[in-house]
Amino acid sequence: MAIRIKDVDRAARSAWHRAADLGFLRPPSPENEEFWRPVFSSRGHRLKGAFDGERCVGTLRSFPMEITVPGGGAVEADAITGVTVLPTHRRQGLLTRMMTTELTEAVARDQALAILISVEWPIYGRFGFGPATFSAEFDVDCARGGLRAEVVDWIDRAAGTVEIVDAEEYAKAAPEVHARFRARQVGAVERPEWRWQMMTGQRPHPVHKREGAFYVLHRDSSGRPTGALTYRIEDKENWIGGVPQVRLKVDDLIVGAERARDDAVAAAALWQYVTSVDWIGTVSTGGRSPDDPFPLLLEDARAARRVGGEDMLWLRVLDVPAALEARTYQAEGEVIIRVEDPQGHCNGSYHLEGGLDGATCTRTTQEPDITLPVDSLGTLYLGGESARRLQAAGRLAEEWTGAAARIDTLFNEARLPWSPDGF
Numbered sequence: 001m002a003i004r005i006k007d008v009d010r011a012a013r014s015a016w017h018r019a020a021d022l023g024f025l026r027p028p029s030p031e032n033e034e035f036w037r038p039v040f041s042s043r044g045h046r047l048k049g050a051f052d053g054e055r056c057v058g059t060l061r062s063f064p065m066e067i068t069v070p071g072g073g074a075v076e077a078d079a080i081t082g083v084t085v086l087p088t089h090r091r092q093g094l095l096t097r098m099m100t101t102e103l104t105e106a107v108a109r110d111q112a113l114a115i116l117i118s119v120e121w122p123i124y125g126r127f128g129f130g131p132a133t134f135s136a137e138f139d140v141d142c143a144r145g146g147l148r149a150e151v152v153d154w155i156d157r158a159a160g161t162v163e164i165v166d167a168e169e170y171a172k173a174a175p176e177v178h179a180r181f182r183a184r185q186v187g188a189v190e191r192p193e194w195r196w197q198m199m200t201g202q203r204p205h206p207v208h209k210r211e212g213a214f215y216v217l218h219r220d221s222s223g224r225p226t227g228a229l230t231y232r233i234e235d236k237e238n239w240i241g242g243v244p245q246v247r248l249k250v251d252d253l254i255v256g257a258e259r260a261r262d263d264a265v266a267a268a269a270l271w272q273y274v275t276s277v278d279w280i281g282t283v284s285t286g287g288r289s290p291d292d293p294f295p296l297l298l299e300d301a302r303a304a305r306r307v308g309g310e311d312m313l314w315l316r317v318l319d320v321p322a323a324l325e326a327r328t329y330q331a332e333g334e335v336i337i338r339v340e341d342p343q344g345h346c347n348g349s350y351h352l353e354g355g356l357d358g359a360t361c362t363r364t365t366q367e368p369d370i371t372l373p374v375d376s377l378g379t380l381y382l383g384g385e386s387a388r389r390l391q392a393a394g395r396l397a398e399e400w401t402g403a404a405a406r407i408d409t410l411f412n413e414a415r416l417p418w419s420p421d422g423f
């Protein structure tokens, strides 16, 4: 029987959940279905399934989600997740059919971007997605000294406070910190209510448990919450020869002060806190921005050893003029970009004229300065990748020497984009 791709109504939701659990190599879990029930009923949520008769054998979920772009604007993207195909039906083109339908529908909804987090590198490039943010994980060896003395002075002079709070107080204060964080962090996405509930144990997620979490708030000298930290303790029994080797695992550390220039001191205070908890041998930072300045706060920056991190958010441009006009550029300038899109949504040449205050972007028949596949445009879009690097990797072609450098002058951001949240 032919396999059909269709929207999943309430009656078929259990079959969809079962397939998603199996696809992610988990035994089917009614608790998981229960957790997601209210979320899936919320505005804009869409479930797609591949159905072999009545059996769901492939899954895809999407919903609208804001992402911060260079300049601080928030663009509503089509966030795609829950992508699975059962092992019995893999490599028969089902993902291709679900994704093709999803992207076509996102274009019809006038969504300029689609975003996702890819579990494996080779899956989504063929659908026009490019890696757009990256993360870096560090293990900090606390025995090699804490923060530099002048950083400690700086924290003291700012006269903020660091307080361990309960989950309830954290849940009240942290969203305000996140709102300011997200407005300034290119690549950051919204944190929906369900994610806060999951993080604070209000609605524990049956798979991604956060048992034993500690909650900490940083407040500025006026008492306003400016930093939010959650962590857990691992290896509590790990004492060797009477010396503790306990690990502190940071789940989330974000800052959002009233003024951008006060973010750094709030972050320093939270790093000071985590690196000075008694018994802790190692602080495991979780995913940070690859250019997070925190190692430079340390007496010995090599005490922060990079232990992991990879591509995080993948981005697909669906509407070139809308996407390129939504962001700002680091210099005044213009460029003609030819985009090649295997799915056909963005094929063509575009004249971009941009600057610090915004941009105009229109279709053109003029000769291009550069030609690139749409996945490379996704990689460049948030300003975290260099066009010259993509050119060297054969992912972008210059029509004249120096065209990629001009793209970099316009597109690159002083700080890397970062997306701490999964979805």
Ligand SMILES: CC(C)(COP(=O)(O)OP(=O)(O)OC[C@H]1O[C@@H](n2cnc3c(N)ncnc32)[C@H](O)[C@@H]1OP(=O)(O)O)[C@@H](O)C(=O)NCCC(=O)NCCS
Residues within 6 Å of the ligand: 023, 024, 083, 084, 085, 086, 089, 090, 091, 092, 093, 094, 095, 096, 097, 117, 118, 119, 120, 122, 123, 126
């Ligand atoms: C990833 C997954 C959804 C792919 O589904 P699928 O229906 O097998 O994919 P398709 O048949 O449409 O594959 C399309 C193309 O992508 C390639 N491809 C798909 N998944 C791939 C992977 N994980 N690694 C490398 N290539 C992959 C296929 O080989 C095929 O290439 P071809 O057109 O050159 O033949 C499926 O393997 C799966 O459920 N994996 C486990 C869960 C998972 O990883 N989900 C993704 C979460 S982000």
